[in-house]
Amino acid sequence: MSTTLFISDLHLDSARPEVSRALASFLGQHKDCERLYILGDLFEAWLGDDDDSAIARDTAGMLRRFTASGPKLFLMQGNRDFLLGEAFCHSVGGHLLTDPTVIELYGESTLLMHGDTLCSGDTQYQQFRAVARSTDFQKEFLGHSLDQRRIIADQLRKKSKEATSGKSEDIMDVTETSVEKAMHLAGARQLIHGHTHRPARHDGHAGTRWVLGDWATKGWFIEASSTNIYLHNFLINS
Known part of the structure; x- marks a missing residue:
């Protein structure tokens, strides 16, 4: 039977080789699927498509072998790897x-998102996101050497962790208003997203919302x- 798979929030990083091994195993077990969608934050950080780190090279090799075996692969940027490019x-x-x-998706109009834009109550993050996704910011960042970008990325991650530690759990979750608006604008009764690390199925007024979990333990x-x-x-x- 033809299947389509969805994953997100692997946050691949050299400090967590077990997650890379889990991904390699997952890809090997699902070479017969029709499509795989990675809905953001495949990497803990992405410095640009010229990233020459071991984690970048190893992951590229895994994905290349996977697509060579037949399945179609689709990738979406997340809040950690928003510089992932064509x-x-x-x-x-x-x-x-x-x-x-x-x-x-098999006859069902389905909206795919990373999910961070649905957390509209976190105004501080949304302001940062608008800056980070701007052409000027990305052009300036990518203009630095890889070593400089690593330093800047580490600084941004530290600031992000500090900011997150002082926020309530509710403010970092999606708002129902944003979910309903997104689904209405898309004309979809089904939504699949990640980002919040709160895996679940929600059945609401706007339709069904599936939330992917992060790869930690x-x-x-989603199949x-x-x-x-x-x-x-x-x-x-x-």
């Missing part, structure tokens, strides 16, 4: 998606077919 996606045989994107994925859709998890061995 060059990287093309190099691994994948396609870069805009956020948001609407697809036809468990790996999470859809013409007959059903499931949210799965599995243990990640350290």
Whole structure:
């Protein structure tokens, strides 16, 4: 049976090799799927498509072998890897998606998002996001050497962690108003997203919202077919 898979928030990093191993195993087990969508934050940080780190090279190799076996691959930028570009996606045989994107999922119009724009109550983050996604910011950042970009990225991550530690859990979750608005504008009754690290299925007035989990002690994925859709998890061995 043809299946389509969705994952997000792996936050791949050299400090967590077990997650990279889990991804390699996952890709090997699902080479017979039709499509795989990675809905943002594949990497903990992405310095640009010229990133020459071991984690970048190893992940590219995994994805290249996966697409060579047949499945179609689609990638979306997250809040951690918002500089992921066409060059990287093309190099691994994948396609870069805009956020948001609407697809036809076995007859169901489905909205795909990373999910950070749905957290509209976190105004501080939304202001930062607007700056970070601007052409001027990205042009200036990418103009630095890779070593300089690593230093800047580390500084930004530290500031982000400090800011997050002082926020309530509720303010960092999606707002129902933003969810309903996004689904209405997309004309979709189904939404799949990540970002919040709160895996669940929500049935509401606007339709069904699926939330992917982050890959920490468990790996999470959604499996859809013409007959059903499931949210799965599995243990990640350290």
